[in-house]
Amino acid sequence: MGMIGGSQEAFIGAVHRRGSQLDGEIELVCGAFSSSAEKSKATGEALYLPENRVYGSYEEMILKEKELPEGERMDFVSIVTPNHVHFPAAKMALENGFHVVCDKPATLNLAEAKELKKIIDKSGLIFALTHNYTAYPMVKEAKHLVDSGQLGDIRKIVVEYPQGWLIDLVEATGQKQAAWRTDPARCGAAGAIGDIGTHCENLIEYITGLHIKELCADLTIFVEGRQLDDDGNILIHYNNGAKGILHCSQICNGEENDFNFRIYGVRRESHGTKWSRIRWCLGRATTERGLFVRP
Amino acid sequence: MGMIGGSQEAFIGAVHRRGSQLDGEIELVCGAFSSSAEKSKATGEALYLPENRVYGSYEEMILKEKELPEGERMDFVSIVTPNHVHFPAAKMALENGFHVVCDKPATLNLAEAKELKKIIDKSGLIFALTHNYTAYPMVKEAKHLVDSGQLGDIRKIVVEYPQGWLIDLVEATGQKQAAWRTDPARCGAAGAIGDIGTHCENLIEYITGLHIKELCADLTIFVEGRQLDDDGNILIHYNNGAKGILHCSQICNGEENDFNFRIYGVRRESHGTKWSRIRWCLGRATTERGLFVRP
Amino acid sequence: MGMIGGSQEAFIGAVHRRGSQLDGEIELVCGAFSSSAEKSKATGEALYLPENRVYGSYEEMILKEKELPEGERMDFVSIVTPNHVHFPAAKMALENGFHVVCDKPATLNLAEAKELKKIIDKSGLIFALTHNYTAYPMVKEAKHLVDSGQLGDIRKIVVEYPQGWLIDLVEATGQKQAAWRTDPARCGAAGAIGDIGTHCENLIEYITGLHIKELCADLTIFVEGRQLDDDGNILIHYNNGAKGILHCSQICNGEENDFNFRIYGVRRESHGTKWSRIRWCLGRATTERGLFVRP
Amino acid sequence: MGMIGGSQEAFIGAVHRRGSQLDGEIELVCGAFSSSAEKSKATGEALYLPENRVYGSYEEMILKEKELPEGERMDFVSIVTPNHVHFPAAKMALENGFHVVCDKPATLNLAEAKELKKIIDKSGLIFALTHNYTAYPMVKEAKHLVDSGQLGDIRKIVVEYPQGWLIDLVEATGQKQAAWRTDPARCGAAGAIGDIGTHCENLIEYITGLHIKELCADLTIFVEGRQLDDDGNILIHYNNGAKGILHCSQICNGEENDFNFRIYGVRRESHGTKWSRIRWCLGRATTERGLFVRP
Secondary structure, eight states: OEEEEOOTTOSSHHHHHHHHHTTSOOOOOEEEOOSSHHHHHHHHHHTTOOGGGBOSSHHHHHHHHHHSOTTTSOSEEEEESOGGGHHHHHHHHHHTTOEEEEESOSOSSHHHHHHHHHHHHHHTOOEEEEOGGGGSHHHHHHHHHHHTTSSOSEEEEEEEEEOOTTSSOGGGGTOHHHHHHTOHHHHOSOSHIIIIIHHHHHHHHHHHOOOEEEEEEEEEOOSTTOOSOSEEEEEEEETTSOEEEEEEESOOTTOSOOOEEEEEESOOOBSBGGGSEEEEEOOOOOBTTBOOOOO | OEEEEOOTTOSSHHHHHHHHHTTSOOOOOEEEOOSSHHHHHHHHHHTTOOGGGBOSSHHHHHHHHHHSOTTTSOSEEEEESOHHHHHHHHHHHHHTTOEEEEESOSOSSHHHHHHHHHHHHHHTOOEEEEOGGGGSHHHHHHHHHHHTTSSOSEEEEEEEEEOOTTSSOGGGGTOHHHHHHTOHHHHOSOSHIIIIIHHHHHHHHHHHOOOEEEEEEEEEOOSTTOOSOSEEEEEEEETTSOEEEEEEESOOTTOSOOOEEEEEESOOOBSBGGGTEEEEEOOOOOBTTBOOOOO | OEEEEOOTTOSSHHHHHHHHHTTSOOOOOEEEOOSSHHHHHHHHHHTTOOGGGBOSSHHHHHHHHHHSOTTTSOSEEEEESOHHHHHHHHHHHHHTTOEEEEESOSOSSHHHHHHHHHHHHHHTOOEEEEOGGGGSHHHHHHHHHHHTTSSOSEEEEEEEEEOOTTSSOGGGGTOHHHHHHTOHHHHOSOSHIIIIIHHHHHHHHHHHOOOEEEEEEEEEOOSTTOOSOSEEEEEEEETTSOEEEEEEESOOTTOSOOOEEEEEESOOOBSBGGGGEEEEEOOOOEETTEEOOOO | OEEEEOOTTOSSHHHHHHHHHTTSOOOOOEEEOOSSHHHHHHHHHHTTOOGGGBOSSHHHHHHHHHHSOTTTSOSEEEEESOHHHHHHHHHHHHHTTOEEEEESOSOSSHHHHHHHHHHHHHHTOOEEEEOGGGGSHHHHHHHHHHHTTSSOSEEEEEEEEEOOTTSSOGGGGTOHHHHHHTOHHHHOSOSHIIIIIHHHHHHHHHHHOOOEEEEEEEEEOOSTTOOSOSEEEEEEEETTSOEEEEEEESOOTTOSOOOEEEEEESOOOBSBGGGTEEEEEOOOOOBTTBOOOOO
């Protein structure tokens, strides 16, 4: 694996690295950890990578690694940069023969997504889009319950992702995490809907296999001066006739990261009520001491 | 108080009687407890009412009580019958000089409601529509938090009322509670939306003082053979600019009575997070041993 | 019912009055609501009692009521005074032919309790000792689960009652509830163990029917200047061989009233895990707006 | 790191391997993964270790690794075998110049523990005893709250670890996890107290820094035919005057792994109640799909 982004100051890079170690099948061999060559170098050292495998840019990494023999060069890139870099980096990696594991979103807008699709098809390589929540054991358990038919047909789904950290114009203070997430140029066309709403859609599709057939969305910018939606309430019709609700928000004051879902099926309870519905709560805030989960 | 409905076999009558005793200000003096004169009589005896104050019909009770002197006759009626009796009984009571406390819904449809409004205005009497959930101490606490400005302006509201008892065509088995609740002739134009959705709307208005300005509703009849909606998902715009979601359902398999709400305001937390949001759960099923509440 | 204690300023009197109304079988006909005749009178008026049935002392009430004919005079007294009045009032009521419903504790010490036992036996009347927690529906449910054998034999019991309101020498500020509860002369020989530890013992005996055969108690006075125990940790052997723990405390800072218990039996789960163990949480603080319960 | 134990069929080996990867500072270079040379070999292959670094016994591994140059040979062993192997393996590793990271318990009994202490002191090497629960972020947070004085002096501690999986004589069925845990020859002198009670003591000491000064323990063997305690209730006096309770059990039917603790201090709440007490719940059962935590 070659990592693009994920320097020591980044948010999600270290999380991906730890995740990549969990099954013992992946080895980090190189990285372009920052757009600053100096920070990239420092990060590479801290990770015990040899100097010549630590690069100052992803362009440099892709071109140099390409020259190494197979078995020695990286097999794929892991892209963990802010959103606006995902597409150009993925494009270049695919066009130079490297598989891509990319953090969501794949692109900044639909046009780029369609272009990316063509590039992937043409390359014949893997493009994997990561959403962190699908990895949790209890999510696997939920998927298993549905797949094994214990709920029967799904009728109704409620998925919500309320946060409260942006109740004020936090981006105006220069707070790092807020700054890029509220800037269309750096994060894309969507605010809350893109940052956390996508997790809702992805998680439900992952667990149930259902797709959104049509929806009715009410997106709002509550905080004056903000450029992108900070609250979204959506009615959903799924492809199997199920109905549901998806809401995500960055202005639910007091909520840290209360991502949760409920999936209701038709089978009447047999042995214990829990097989007829799944009711889970993920999330809760990251703390200084690490990410924690309440399953 | 004179009670209309509420015989020993009824669902909600005894609850209203107990509630009426809580502050020591109300005395039950008469009743027409059932459309069956025999059942009414039996109920009256069990309640220690003198025979001549136990009636065979509400018509009889209203006309007879009217003849008694003030201070002896009932001051108001408490209507706790199935829905289709609410309006005719209220109409007659008001037109004969008695205040009315009536269980929701006031009428079976909008036309009747408009007519009732005129009758109330003309009578100059009190018409009180009861919704049981507003009585709970924690709901009073929630209202107090909002009224005292501790949340600041309200921005977002989520209120839900999922039940799962009607996942099958229960009404076809003759189950008493299901039978009238799913019959337009006896309960009105709305199914889930009328039976439990109204509690959602009422509770939020009670706590916040806000009114629905416009809404977008997705109502569904999931169970084949059913006549009224058994699931409703609704997007709401409140009169102050707040946005929200209301969903109620009788097909959320596994849910007993999980009525809950979340109200988010603009004030950043000061001393403890709880003043910036209210997050409550009411409900849970009635059991043989009595109603219980999880605040 | 004639009430002794329970004036408008009292803590538990109103709660007992409301409780007495729940099944419609009890009528409050008289009262000696306070040791202050003036306060007693004011309370009686607020309760719509005729003047001549509102007394200035329980002695007066017992003697006067005794002269009234049966069917008109009170049948029993409900004693809701601070602890040191329970025994003298009960003694006089029993010796004058009135049944007694008394709030716990029955007496201030064991010697008085033994004497009371003799008085009760001699009178042939009812002496009922009330513990409020046994009334809750979920406690009835717990008792039913045990009685019906769904847990099988009971092996282990954990019951706890932590509060935190006395972490400082609150009694020194004159706070009313703290003052008498920490004064041996007014509340008896036990502090936390008497005030709340007794609820633990009572609740478990009520639910399981088991008795304490032997125990090992570690009682502590943590707060300097306090006269009675404010923390107790106890190991218990029950009469059927079950083992357990009881702890109660007034210095568990941050706890409001987290009375809870867990009862474990031998039967392996059949349909649903809940029949093999009962795990309940009662309590939570009283608030200005009323007592609430989390089952 | 060289691992002793932890073959593909083992319980805790893979967990330790994943844990060792979390900060990127440890590399697994060799292993004696099973007392069966064949299983050890298979495990080594699955972990991509070169053949010559996969051993058939820990004796072989220690002696062979000792011959390799520093920087190439293992620096320490990670012992993750059933209990009865911990001491002999640690002894040999230390006596041959290798640091030891060992899963609890260090030895099977106190005599061995005293002997081990001498060996450690003589070697001048590191002997680290691992307890998995101290690693969780929320436990670090709890420790931080205490260390930074936010609770003030600690007065009372309740720590509990109830499980219910051994309510029957499971060991008689040959169930692997039960078999060695209930066999004195393989796990030591203690049953529940050793397997899970030690976690309670360790976690509290880790978080608060307090030591047990004296205790009063009530240990029981409930299940007929069992050799070691399956339930323990203990009263504790800590070295700073705090009091507490520790109970652990394998017969609390219905409990999966409900390890939890409450720590109460003297400081009255300032900004939010949570700084005056810590109330945490860890554990919950391992599932087929992985260990999960409820903080």
